[in-house]
Amino acid sequence: MSRKNYYSVLSVARDATTKQLKDRFRALAREKHPDRFSAAEKPAAEEAFQAIAEAFNILSDPVRRRQHDEELDRPEPQRYDPLQAAKVFISRGLKAYRERSFLEAASNFNRAVEINPHSAQAWHQLALTAIEEEHWLPKSREAIERAMALEPEQVAHIKLAGRIYEKSGMAAKAREHYLRARTLGADDSAVQQALGRLGGAGSESSPGGDTPAKKQGFSRLFRKT
Numbered sequence: 001m002s003r004k005n006y007y008s009v010l011s012v013a014r015d016a017t018t019k020q021l022k023d024r025f026r027a028l029a030r031e032k033h034p035d036r037f038s039a040a041e042k043p044a045a046e047e048a049f050q051a052i053a054e055a056f057n058i059l060s061d062p063v064r065r066r067q068h069d070e071e072l073d074r075p076e077p078q079r080y081d082p083l084q085a086a087k088v089f090i091s092r093g094l095k096a097y098r099e100r101s102f103l104e105a106a107s108n109f110n111r112a113v114e115i116n117p118h119s120a121q122a123w124h125q126l127a128l129t130a131i132e133e134e135h136w137l138p139k140s141r142e143a144i145e146r147a148m149a150l151e152p153e154q155v156a157h158i159k160l161a162g163r164i165y166e167k168s169g170m171a172a173k174a175r176e177h178y179l180r181a182r183t184l185g186a187d188d189s190a191v192q193q194a195l196g197r198l199g200g201a202g203s204e205s206s207p208g209g210d211t212p213a214k215k216q217g218f219s220r221l222f223r224k225t
Contacts, residue, residue, distance in 0.1 A: 003076070006055035006068060014069070018060065025056040086116035093125055102132045106139075113143070123147035124157055131164055140164050155184050162194060171198055 007014050010024050032052055037045040058064045093108030109126035112119060123146040130140035144164055147157045158181040166174035175198045182191050 003071065005072060006058050009051055009055035010059070012059075014072075016059075021056060021059050025052065028052050082115050086112045086119055086122060089115065090119070090122050090125065093122075093129070097125070097129055102129055105129045106136065113146070117146075118150065120147045120150040120154065120157070123150065124160065127160055127164060131160075131167060134167075137164065137168050141168060153184065155181050158184065159191065162191075166194060166198065174198060 007016070010016075010021065010028065012020060012024050016024070029049070029052060032045060032049050034042050034045040034049055058068055089108045089112035093105045093112065096102075096105035096108060106126065106129045109122055109129055112122035113126060116122065123143045127140045127143035127147060130136035130143060141164055144157060144161045148154070148161060151157060158177050162174045162177035162181060164174075165171075165177060168174075175195065178191050178194050178198070182195075
């Protein structure tokens with residue numbers, strides 16, 4: 001709710017003198033007095049007259065006027081915007097990633113997806129960061145799947161999925177995503193090299209192998225989203 005500005009109520013400047021305030025109040029009181037209005041208009045007129053009287057009473061008192069001025073000068077509290085908050089965490093995560101502070105980056109991207117689970121960018125960046133640590137690969141796979149669900153035709157997501165599945169030892173799924181990326185136009189050297197490495201491989205090794213200590217560290221960083 002916006003603040004009440006008594007200067008606006010009286011239509012006077014903030015540096016109005018005491019005499020100017022009195023003159024303005026008298027003029028408005030004559031103009032807005034409820035007795036000048038019909039029975040149907042009187043309730044609204046009485047409300048307007050009370051607002052004028054309240055404004056004059058505040059501004060004609062030096063102490064209360066100073067308090068009102070301080071209130072007007074005080075910045076209004078900003079309304080919490082979850083989308084903007086998520087962008088802040090993404091920005092922090094990108095900075096940490098560039099500095100190779102992967103734990104800090106992953107923490108920021110994870111906060112971003114908690115706040116805004118509809119941000120494909122945040123999920124992509126979380127997946128890209130989590131691939132840097134082998135025991136984070138389950139989260140990396142989850143994150144890239146979320147990104148692709150939000151933007152199914154985004155080639156960058158699909159290429160990254162191929163990379164993540166390849167690193168996870170899931171050759172068939174990796175090849176599937178690299179081929180799909182190529183179909184969608186990503187016929188670049190990275191995709192060709194990946195397909196060359198995978199060749200005709202179709203078997204998938206187990207994506208498990210996390211030690212209890214690694215799983216514990218993983219669960220501390222990533223809460224369920």
